[in-house]
Amino acid sequence: MATSIDGYIAKKDGDSDWVSESCFADFQQKISECGGIIVGRRTFEQFQGSLYPVKGVINIVMTNGKSKKVSQENVYFVNTCEEALSIGVDSGLNSILLIGGGTVNGSFLKKGLVDEIFLSVHPLILGDGIRLFEGYENLLNLELIESKDYSGSITQLHYKVNR
Numbered sequence: 001m002a003t004s005i006d007g008y009i010a011k012k013d014g015d016s017d018w019v020s021e022s023c024f025a026d027f028q029q030k031i032s033e034c035g036g037i038i039v040g041r042r043t044f045e046q047f048q049g050s051l052y053p054v055k056g057v058i059n060i061v062m063t064n065g066k067s068k069k070v071s072q073e074n075v076y077f078v079n080t081c082e083e084a085l086s087i088g089v090d091s092g093l094n095s096i097l098l099i100g101g102g103t104v105n106g107s108f109l110k111k112g113l114v115d116e117i118f119l120s121v122h123p124l125i126l127g128d129g130i131r132l133f134e135g136y137e138n139l140l141n142l143e144l145i146e147s148k149d150y151s152g153s154i155t156q157l158h159y160k161v162n163r
């Protein structure tokens with residue numbers, strides 16, 4: 001996830017134009033390494049046709065709407081986090097990239113279904129917007145595995161979630 005230093009991933013209107021190109025390239029690399037993504041319906045629709053569905057990987061879209069497998073290859077609409085993960089397992093994936101937005105991230109974190117977090121901290125304060133983990137209110141300890149710097153004063157933090 002790309003985040004501002006005050007923990008927002010987009011403005012309320014969905015604007016995330018501030019996400020750097022190097023960060024975006026890394027994001028695409030991670031998608032192809034994992035072979036599958038889980039994405040919220042709002043994020044999917046915002047970038048449908050430009051970024052999503054991502055070709056060549058499994059695209060799992062979370063929605064409370066009617067669950068269906070659409071005719072489009074490799075796109076699944078599901079109603080629960082568990083259903084999303086079982087599609088990944090059935091497809092033979094060892095890991096799957098949860099790519100937001102904030103509501104979907106919060107749903108998985110609440111259920112203890114996040115193992116690692118990649119956070120690209122951008123040097124800006126948004127002041128308001130969509131939180132990294134919407135609806136999550138508990139304390140959770142993380143272990144820093146790695147940090148690396150990108151151009152443009154961006155730092156990527158890689159955490160393991162401790163349970």
Ligand SMILES: NC(=O)c1ccc[n+]([C@@H]2O[C@H](COP(=O)([O-])OP(=O)(O)OC[C@H]3O[C@@H](n4cnc5c(N)ncnc54)[C@H](OP(=O)(O)O)[C@@H]3O)[C@@H](O)[C@H]2O)c1
Pocket residue numbers: 001002003009010013014015016019039040041042043044046062063064065078079080081099100101102103104105107130134
């Ligand atoms: N900076 C970044 O790295 C980054 C990455 C990704 C997205 N974003 C931004 O995040 C924003 C969207 O975030 P968001 O929080 O508003 O929306 P979101 O998480 O993309 O999608 C929310 C929708 O997903 C479905 N959903 C979420 N949790 C669910 C659950 N537990 N069970 C079933 N369905 C569930 C619901 O769909 P229904 O309404 O259909 O029921 C919900 O309305 C966009 O502006 C996008 O640009 C930023």
